[in-house]
Amino acid sequence: MKKSTEILIIGGGATGCGVLFDLAQRGFKCILVERGALSMGTSGRFHGLLHSGGRYAVNDFDAAVECIEENNILRKVIPHCIEDTGGLFVSVPGDPLDFTDKFYFGCKQAGIPVEEIAIAEALRREPLLNPGITRAFTVPDGSVETWEACRTLTESAAEFGAETLVYHEIVDILKSQGKVTGAVAKNTVTGETVTIEADMVVSAAGAWGGQIAHMAGCEVTVYAGKGTMIAMNYRMVNTVVNRCIHPHDGDIIVPIGSVAVIGTTSVKVSDPDNYAIEDWEIKLMLDEGEKLIPTFKKFRALRAWAGVRPLYQDKSAGSDLRDVTRKYTLLDHNSRDGVDGFVTITGGKWTTYRLMAEHTADLVCKKLNVTRPGKTATTVLKNPHKDFAGQYFTLGQRLEKLEKGELSGQLICECEIVTRPQIEHHLAHNDWNIINDLRRDLRLGMGPCQGGFCTYRAAGIMHQHKQLSATQTNKALVDFLQALVDFLQERWKGMSTVLWGQHLRQMQLDEGIYVGLLGLDKLPTELSGTNQPRLGEIETEGYYEIGH
Amino acid sequence: MNYDTVIIGAGLAGLTTACHLAQAKQKVALMSTGIGSLVLASGCIDVLGFQPAASQQPVINPAKQLGAFLTEQPEHPYHHLGQAKIEASLGAFLELVEGYEGSFDKNWLLPSTAGAVHPTCLAPKALAQGELSQGGSMLIVGFKELRDFYPSLISHNLNAQNLGVQSEAITIDAPPPLRERMNITPIELAHAFEQAEFRQQIVTEIRDKVKNCNRVGFPAVLGLQQHATVLADLERQLGRTVFEISTLPPSVPGRRLFEQLRHYFLQHGGRLTIGSKVVDGTIESGRVSQIRIETASRLQAIKAQNYILATGSIFGGGLQTDNEGRVWEAVFNLPIEHETNRHAWFDKGFLAPQGQPVARYGVQVNDRFNPVNSQTEPLATNLHAVGGLLANSVWTQGRTGDGVAVATAWRVRELLG
Ligand SMILES: Cc1cc2nc3c(=O)[nH]c(=O)nc-3n(C[C@H](O)[C@H](O)[C@H](O)COP(=O)(O)OP(=O)(O)OC[C@H]3O[C@@H](n4cnc5c(N)ncnc54)[C@H](O)[C@@H]3O)c2cc1C
Ligand SMILES: Cc1cc2nc3c(=O)[nH]c(=O)nc-3n(C[C@H](O)[C@H](O)[C@H](O)COP(=O)(O)OP(=O)(O)OC[C@H]3O[C@@H](n4cnc5c(N)ncnc54)[C@H](O)[C@@H]3O)c2cc1C
Numbered sequence: 001m002k003k004s005t006e007i008l009i010i011g012g013g014a015t016g017c018g019v020l021f022d023l024a025q026r027g028f029k030c031i032l033v034e035r036g037a038l039s040m041g042t043s044g045r046f047h048g049l050l051h052s053g054g055r056y057a058v059n060d061f062d063a064a065v066e067c068i069e070e071n072n073i074l075r076k077v078i079p080h081c082i083e084d085t086g087g088l089f090v091s092v093p094g095d096p097l098d099f100t101d102k103f104y105f106g107c108k109q110a111g112i113p114v115e116e117i118a119i120a121e122a123l124r125r126e127p128l129l130n131p132g133i134t135r136a137f138t139v140p141d142g143s144v145e146t147w148e149a150c151r152t153l154t155e156s157a158a159e160f161g162a163e164t165l166v167y168h169e170i171v172d173i174l175k176s177q178g179k180v181t182g183a184v185a186k187n188t189v190t191g192e193t194v195t196i197e198a199d200m201v202v203s204a205a206g207a208w209g210g211q212i213a214h215m216a217g218c219e220v221t222v223y224a225g226k227g228t229m230i231a232m233n234y235r236m237v238n239t240v241v242n243r244c245i246h247p248h249d250g251d252i253i254v255p256i257g258s259v260a261v262i263g264t265t266s267v268k269v270s271d272p273d274n275y276a277i278e279d280w281e282i283k284l285m286l287d288e289g290e291k292l293i294p295t296f297k298k299f300r301a302l303r304a305w306a307g308v309r310p311l312y313q314d315k316s317a318g319s320d321l322r323d324v325t326r327k328y329t330l331l332d333h334n335s336r337d338g339v340d341g342f343v344t345i346t347g348g349k350w351t352t353y354r355l356m357a358e359h360t361a362d363l364v365c366k367k368l369n370v371t372r373p374g375k376t377a378t379t380v381l382k383n384p385h386k387d388f389a390g391q392y393f394t395l396g397q398r399l400e401k402l403e404k405g406e407l408s409g410q411l412i413c414e415c416e417i418v419t420r421p422q423i424e425h426h427l428a429h430n431d432w433n434i435i436n437d438l439r440r441d442l443r444l445g446m447g448p449c450q451g452g453f454c455t456y457r458a459a460g461i462m463h464q465h466k467q468l469s470a471t472q473t474n475k476a477l478v479d480f481l482q483a484l485v486d487f488l489q490e491r492w493k494g495m496s497t498v499l500w501g502q503h504l505r506q507m508q509l510d511e512g513i514y515v516g517l518l519g520l521d522k523l524p525t526e527l528s529g530t531n532q533p534r535l536g537e538i539e540t541e542g543y544y545e546i547g548h
Numbered sequence: 549m550n551y552d553t554v555i556i557g558a559g560l561a562g563l564t565t566a567c568h569l570a571q572a573k574q575k576v577a578l579m580s581t582g583i584g585s586l587v588l589a590s591g592c593i594d595v596l597g598f599q600p601a602a603s604q605q606p607v608i609n610p611a612k613q614l615g616a617f618l619t620e621q622p623e624h625p626y627h628h629l630g631q632a633k634i635e636a637s638l639g640a641f642l643e644l645v646e647g648y649e650g651s652f653d654k655n656w657l658l659p660s661t662a663g664a665v666h667p668t669c670l671a672p673k674a675l676a677q678g679e680l681s682q683g684g685s686m687l688i689v690g691f692k693e694l695r696d697f698y699p700s701l702i703s704h705n706l707n708a709q710n711l712g713v714q715s716e717a718i719t720i721d722a723p724p725p726l727r728e729r730m731n732i733t734p735i736e737l738a739h740a741f742e743q744a745e746f747r748q749q750i751v752t753e754i755r756d757k758v759k760n761c762n763r764v765g766f767p768a769v770l771g772l773q774q775h776a777t778v779l780a781d782l783e784r785q786l787g788r789t790v791f792e793i794s795t796l797p798p799s800v801p802g803r804r805l806f807e808q809l810r811h812y813f814l815q816h817g818g819r820l821t822i823g824s825k826v827v828d829g830t831i832e833s834g835r836v837s838q839i840r841i842e843t844a845s846r847l848q849a850i851k852a853q854n855y856i857l858a859t860g861s862i863f864g865g866g867l868q869t870d871n872e873g874r875v876w877e878a879v880f881n882l883p884i885e886h887e888t889n890r891h892a893w894f895d896k897g898f899l900a901p902q903g904q905p906v907a908r909y910g911v912q913v914n915d916r917f918n919p920v921n922s923q924t925e926p927l928a929t930n931l932h933a934v935g936g937l938l939a940n941s942v943w944t945q946g947r948t949g950d951g952v953a954v955a956t957a958w959r960v961r962e963l964l965g
Contacts, residue, residue: 410730460698492898500869508863519664521899
């Protein structure tokens, strides 16, 4: 198959989706290609924090300013993807007190609305917080729903005629006379290849940016900075809680959905697709969690996952990755490497995706010699749920929608409140038989029970809905069973790093269901653990092998 | 109060032991925090379903294949029992319960909740009637309101495996009063099936479909106390053999089995306390002198001649684990051999053919089922461990969990009776 377009964008994370929307809005014909589902790279394996900039107020002033500016903009343009949790910075006993003043003045200088509040007030807002905290400040942190955001961006871009190809991996970059002329994508489900001709190619492949640049004959060093996070079985705080210290491992707790997530660590790894979650990371984060919330370890750790920060460096990075800048990198490969028609955007933060996209689109315009100003800072994107237009996301909305009758019906995932009509609606709009997409789309299986019951239910509904039995082909059935096995296997990877106590009991119940009652291990599938799962089933949260 | 025997844990192992000892006229108390995996699992008694354990081919004759299994699994608790004792235990189990069918030399091959083949030794009649080797055609009926049963998935898998049965699926609305109720459980459906009118409406709805098939399969929800009546009535009205297929938990057949064993035990003078946790036990000069249970206000000591530990494995609560890589036995703190590196507890694969290493952990015993120390000396001669708590009783391996529970229960009765 052949396609042609003006701009080809590689990578469906926040940055790529942002670039797609920006360029489409400026009137360019665009195609975005993503090897997995949208937000399946770092954008789906991050900590979920809409930074206020407070975290960078002392060490990285420019980043702090960028964050608060973008924070203010995103709250206006994609409110439905943001939960306005607010943020707290607190000092626990033993934390250096001189830092807190620097923090406060740093915030002020960067334009971050910061306010010191009484300890009693902080404890009133967050009763589980360490009662020994010595200072507390509020900042406008929030949490973001990345899957909703990427969906909104690509759907809004589609209204300007842009196209999004998921489950397509770029395998080659086409060049002619030193200029990039397009790329070859392989459908990761069917194996088919698609050649896409383009006037310009934008690589927004995050930590994979080096690999894409290499295909175009340019050498770009993007290090992968792995960070691990743990989801706990209870939303123990409703505010983002940060330690008021120099950025550190395990110093932030973010409330997301029905759980709370602690993170992160920061370790350099060589391969962005293959890294381990190590035991010391788990121990360290649980210990650090206890400093903020003394009962932290009494809650259950549900799963651990890691993502890789794209860290661009001209020279070799030192071992402490926190020194490498978190600001982003925009490369024009014509001036840098003499390869025209090719641009790389990498690094940065989720919070600054829009700004990165705008600068990238500005560069594209400049290279094509056209003047088309960007408008994304002032364009409010459409909330698919009209009733909540202009509002922040709140946990209550999900229930409210159901109560109003929107896709209400049989409850399939009790923890995250996912209904059968929601699943059927999703299936009607997606061709692929990928159970993990249900998770990304609906948060199925993300809550405390980690999919024990609802995975079987979702599989049963999917089987019925897609009328797989009507086709009666064994291949369709085996594919379907494999998707189920792969999904469970990927959950296992996320869970097995944090299994002990009650959570281990829960796992044995799941084993009872899938082995004892279903006999899934006796059906004709490749038993997981050794083979590579289908890309779509790769866990967005829950990478990867256990470190030994 | 002084007992002949106190049993800790009311899972399949503890309850079966309790029934046998009560039948042997002992004064028996059974103390348990909860009711174990019995009410979650299929309600069948799996003794040996696959050999080699990782094989996808079901065992047809478990008695014949036991030797090979023992060779393959040199540490399995079946080594303390052997063929004759396992066989005797199944006979003894059939004396305790009504409506179970089967024997050690033939596995039933039944459809699982996903349409895989579930080989099992003893099954309640309604499940046994789903025997796949009989062939013929079957209609599998599900209910829209029941989230935990998908007939088309079951039927598709059964047909694809070329087992000699042709199956068809149909999903209908549950009749009132359950219709429009969006999230009903198997237990609620089972209660509804006990109403003649409810059954009548189902029969009317599927009658036409039933004409072209030999058997009709339902999720395992065909009544609780009135189960036999419900089954007979449906068969009479439909003019077909009717069978049940397990659902996701809670399990109605498991609940029926629990009620039968409980009833038997109470009828034979046993004392049952559910909801009390045994917190510790004392071993003095080679004998258990007492255990203590948690009551609302204090710890209460209980004394008996003999003590049976039937607290199950990690899932049951018999073994506890923590973040530091510790694994311990919950009541007597019996020695448990284990890795302290938590990562060694797990295989890379969730459905690992050789099972999860952590499932091997448990209490080591001698041939009299007394817990032993690392020199294989008994720690207490009046203490016996049974069921899933035993070391190397990995039920996923060959599907032997129920067999271990039932056979060790009988063996202990022989030793104490
Ligand atoms: C542990 C951790 C925590 C973080 N927490 C936060 C936070 O709380 N707040 C915040 O603002 N930022 C946070 N960040 C940073 C933020 O997540 C990233 O900077 C941001 O998500 C990067 O987005 P991206 O779109 O550039 O890259 P990605 O999201 O990685 O997107 C790149 C995409 O390219 C695709 N791709 C790769 N190769 C190919 C190919 N050959 N063909 C097609 N597609 C390809 C990948 O599948 C991927 O989807 C965190 C990062 C980490 C690692
Ligand atoms: C969903 C599911 C499906 C299964 N499927 C199969 C299968 O297909 N094939 C198979 O062979 N096996 C299967 N099994 C495993 C099988 O059910 C068990 O191996 C077997 O039932 C173990 O029985 P048990 O009585 O030893 O332990 P359990 O059933 O775990 O019972 C232990 C009992 O001890 C009590 N207890 C624990 N600690 C204390 C204490 N301190 N004080 C008082 N009481 C205590 C508990 O409350 C519980 O009642 C399955 C298990 C589950 C959960």
